[in-house]
Amino acid sequence: MASKLRITILEPDPERARMIVDGLCDAGDYSITIIGDETSLNQRLSELNPDVVLVDIANPNRDTLEQLSLASGAASRPVAMFVDRSDPDLTKAAIEAGLSAYVVDGLHKNRIKPVIDAAIARFNMVAKIRNERDAAKAALADRKTIDRAKGLLIAAKGISEDEAYSLLRKTAMDQGRKVVDVATALVTASELLK
Structure with a gap:
């Protein structure tokens, strides 16, 4: 029997975190951990060692993207980021940071599972090319x-x-x-x- 996919959600807003969890629970059986703040993020993610990281952030900037990419290990696991709005420079920075999915105005309960699937597929494709x-x-x-x-x-x-x-x-x-x-x-x- 395959083990549950371990998903860590980085979301400071408890209401939005609950919506993400509900969307995941409706779509399958996952082991879900929520991190509500970025304090010691690198250490916490290292300890949790999730299979996938979901990040919900209203208005990212380049520093935030870099920090999240480094902390979440974008080169070692799929990372999907949901943002409220973006611009071409931030989209490019997200891709350069190694994020597997960068979804603008996409945090809707019914879209979470397809985004995770796409992030995992893209991550696996990039990992294969890298190997x-x-x-x-x-x-x-x-x-x-x-x-x-x-x-x-x-x-x-x-x-x-x-x-x-x-x-x-x-x-x-x-x-x-x-x-x-x-x-x-x-x-x-x-x-x-x-």
């Missing part, structure tokens, strides 16, 4: 290290590029290591010998 980018960067770094090690072997042994790679691969297989690990060790050793 793919990081994997591509790591693969490129590994490739550069292997190429550097091959260059060292070519210079030291007077062999071809294919022979240098075969030597790296054979050494890796003999030692039960990855080719990139052997290449890294060779590059590191060559730097020590300079």
Whole structure:
């Protein structure tokens, strides 16, 4: 059985917080926590470790967006923000802060669940892209290290590029290591010998 989605709501107005909770309860079974003020927000969210953060704020500014993004861990969980009004600069700042959803004049009981679903979907999509980018960067770094090690072997042994790679691969297989690990060790050793 899947565990309940843990949602933390940042809302100072008890009446609006109740409306959000009611909207969530009508839409499903969630574990809901309400934070009524921003005091020690970072610590409290760290302790709660929610799956999703919902923020309702009447008139955000750039500082508020940055603070909420940092405190709520927008890079590690979906964050949806409801605002009463906005402008293009604040919308852009919200997106740059990593918020998964930025909804203007959207805090209506029947819209809360669809906004959460959209925020989760967008967060997952961005996380997948971020992971793919990081994997591509790591693969490129590994490739550069292997190429550097091959260059060292070519210079030291007077062999071809294919022979240098075969030597790296054979050494890796003999030692039960990855080719990139052997290449890294060779590059590191060559730097020590300079």
